[in-house]
Amino acid sequence: MSADDKRILTKRELTEKLKKTIDPTDPRLQQVGGGGGRRSGIAPKPKNIRETVKRLLAYLGAYKFAIVAIMLTLVTATVLNLFIPILFATALDDYILIDFDLEGVARIAVIILVFAATNSIIRFFSRLVMVRISQNVIKRIRKEAFDKLMRAPVSFYDEKGSGDLVSRLSNDVELVSNSLGQMVIEVLNSSIIIFGSLALMFYLNWALALVVIVFIPLMALFTLKISKKTRKGFKEQQIHLATLNGIVEENISGLSTVKLYNQEKPFIDEFRHENDKLKRAGFMAQFYAGIVMPFVHFMNNVIFLTVIAVGAVFHIAFGAAFVSIGQIAGVSQYARQFIMPIANLAQLFNALMQGIAGAERVFEVIDADDEYEEDGARVIEGFKGDIVFENVDFAYEEGVQVLKDITFAAREGETIAIVGPTGGGKTTTIKLLNRFYEIMSGRIAIDGIDIKDIKKDELRKQIGIVLQDTHLFKGSVFANIHYGNLAANDEEVIRASKLAGAHDFIVKLPQGYDTSVHEGGQNFSQGERQLISIARTILSNPALLILDEATSNVDTRTEARIQQSMELLMEGRTAIVIAHRLQTIQRADKILVIHKGRLIEEGTHEELLARKGFYHNLYRAQFE
């Protein structure tokens, strides 16, 4: 995609987008305090809940029995736990207050202990099993997503953007993982506690239970209100924190510019401004988060008190037959257990929705097209290298045609130079050859075979690409070169780097071939990166070559070396070069001038000069 295909966002649009893309519940965001780099791309509301849940359940299907068993035991455990206050009430009423029965008390104490222990043990195992299941499911989802990512066409990456894809495979998978493991259990748990407590309160004493019920809507309402405020506060805090981190990051990486241009003051002011906003948002978040629990406690106390007061009045007015002391104690204990599960459920519901939204986004990756699905079948042992483009039309997006009617041919061993103004379609042309993108109409053939009929990975192995901006992987220098042909042995790797002219500088590195390459190869100069990449391409021994020779930011000597290596690489191979050097252009067997998506001139240097057309003008503007 060339620069002018990209849609440019205004600052306001960006801010909007940013606001939407920060996910306040992202656990990582909260842990590290908002690493500005990672943002997920959509609002956390899932679009199609039913479909997504169905699909998630399908993943869990393999563990059906285990899950049902866990659910049942969990229900049992929670119910057992719920019975403890009732037992307690019985003990008070039947064995302690009336006349003391040590044996009865002991019996109940043992039962309570057994219940509690059983509960702990069940929880221990069910949690373990549930986590194991969810981890396995998550691992499977992750694998499916990654494998699809590897098999997705290049256009998929263009469409989604790398940041978004990374976030889908890390943050979103994490969200799903959270919902699968803990959340299901917690939702179940909280619901059982709420309904179980209600039922048991009624069982104990319906009059007191009615008193409690009056309070429930009130409590629920307040809790939801406050937790909503808290969420909003945290969200804003995260957004401001991310912005602030962005400022610091930018400032540090551009520090020499700041210093050279005396920009310290304005940047400090800008920082202050943003920092101030963060302070305010932080205050709101912290305050609201801080008052949730005290409020819950307050409500608990009010209910507790009401139960006791009302219970006492009933007890005195109507006697122990209507309300016993034990019943008061029991109901008041149940009443206390209420608010937390309600608050929890509100929170869990949100997290669950986010998990589903995350799953939706991961599934989108899994559902991406597989470029190997409709693959050609032919495997060709070594190309000769005749390339033909016949009336090729191409568009990245429908309606915006980038290449129109491109027709040319290259014979075995020839060098074809492509020249033309920026954005005219040069890079696009070469990207079509290894089927990173599919053409709209026309035909591209190698040795007379339509490239659509050739197996993609075979085709790509036979085409070597060397670009101006080379991407190296994290790992050793050796591993990076070896990447060109994973079957090669050590000697072959070294031979390839010698041929590429990279050996000399590599052996001078502190750890030679074992020197580690940082992410993106940042610890190597552009020239060195390019030499390594040439070595990698030599090792892969391609039949065809695609080269981009712009070497503007490299010093003359390195440039000469790169040039030399490239020439060596081109010997005896068909090569298509996006040419910048006059020498290459003059030596080329054919020059293609591509302008505004069309092939407007074609011929050798002399022929094109003699024609006095577009090329002639370009050449004159440049060299005369």
Place this chain on the structure above:
Amino acid sequence: MKRLRQFTKWMKGQSHLYLIGMAILFAMQYFRTLTPLFIQHVVDTTLAGRKSALPGVITRLLEAETVQRELLLVGIVFTGFALFRLTFVFLQRAIFAVFTERTAYKMRNRIYDHLQNLSFSYHSQAETGDLLQRATTDVETYRRFIGEQLVDVLRLLFLVVFAIVQMSLMSPRMTVISLAITPVVLTAAIVYFIYVKRIFRQVEEAESRMTSAVQENVTSNRVVKAFANEPFEMEKFDATSVDFRDESMRLTRLMAFFWSSTDLLIFGQYALTASFGIYSVVTGTLATGEFIAFLSLLGMIVWPLRQLGRIVGDFGKTQVALERIDEIMDEEDEHTHDEGETPAISGNIRFENVGFQFADDTKPLLKEISFTAAPGETLAVVGRTGSGKSTLMNLLVRLLEPTAGHILFDGKDIRSINKKHLRKHVGIILQEPFLYSKTVRENIAILNREADTEHIREAARTARLHEDIEDFEAGYDTVVGERGVTLSGGQKQRLAIARMLLERKPVLVFDDSLSAVDAETDIQIRKALMKHWRETTVFIITHRIQTAMEADRIIVLENGRITASGPHESLVRESGLYAELYKQQTETLRQDGSIIEEGGEDHAAF
């Protein structure tokens, strides 16, 4: 003591807030332990006529003729009491929130200011990611600690103290029994969380290995595809994924074991308290209400104890964070000892035997550099990569200080001139200019924020950038950088030149700053610039002979020394690096640079 200062120094100016907050927190914990005593009062005093555990001030409020009335009074007083507590808790939270946010705010400001003022040599050695982490994550760690964790710990501590007081007032013997197992729970929690921290780190590492595998494969998917190495990558990723799953499982097993076993311990404590309590109630040494109050008080302190373990386990983290921050703050600010003079600078520059060597380097980067330059003169510096060209220019603006010799501006030693003043008068245009994620307009106007639109456009026109900008959908309001549109190397360089055009500088340095611009545009721009900067001393650092030969004088740098200097005509005739480079570059016919287009223009997507 030193540690305490390290910890409290950031609170300066706010500590009174913290103390008030703490005082309220302290008082509130006392009131909190009174809550269960209301039940005791009802059960024992109101209903059974025994002694109340509530303080006299409150019991006096609860006296009435009939039981019903007393109960009503208890209800009213209790509600009032709860409301009172709620109000103060809100107040205390608000105070802490103000305190922590203000502290963090000031802290961030101070660190940021300091980062700006650290020397260039510090920044060239420090890693951006590391600095960023210190300025953000470490501050967050501290903020969380003072605002949440420390408060939690103290709250619990106060609560435990008051709970023990209330318990002992009722029954010392029961108190001992009720707290028999709790120390075990606390110790288990602390030991466990310290141990599990290591496992946490392993999980995090496994996760980050996995995420960076994704990241790398996504950003370089074209390379993977070009070599058809997808199966290899899938296998590699699967290994990291399995690793992460196994580490997480290990952590979960430990967690589950911890929570369940401490659950059991706590139940054991309950059972112990309950059985002994019942026994005491029956034997008459304990009132029923007191027994209930004991169970409530126990519940108040025993559950949070486990969380305490987690917080104590995290204590070390905050200390490390503060140390990391201090490491930055202890670095010397480059402007601290820079009062310096601010003389008029006209552009007469003289280098006298200047040498430079990094403190931790064995070899000097520059040796015995001497030359002069006058206003209106253009000086080219030619040399290979690593010959010291850029170091020379960094010396000129005191980003680095010479370790030998003198640099004189209009006869004045550069060391006596104020750094900011100096930088204001020397304009440097870098080879890879840094653009901020702001609009194109803001990026151009960075040296002169008040510049009006017409001036900005004019500057862009002179730098041959205007048409490119007009082609963007949002024109001058286009946002540049990671989150907006990516400019090509050439566009960036032209933008950097446009920046310089908004201010008049007596000295200008082009640090290979037209290397990515095609030759034709290069010439056009330079012609336009010459008009603009007639009275300026111009340095051109380049490896393009074509560019260098137009200078009045050329300095050839080799391994940190000047090996030749003079105009193009004389240097070409001497045998040496310059002539060699000239031959090399003209052999391929004045070819350098790009014939048709700017380098790197449309490879962004490849």
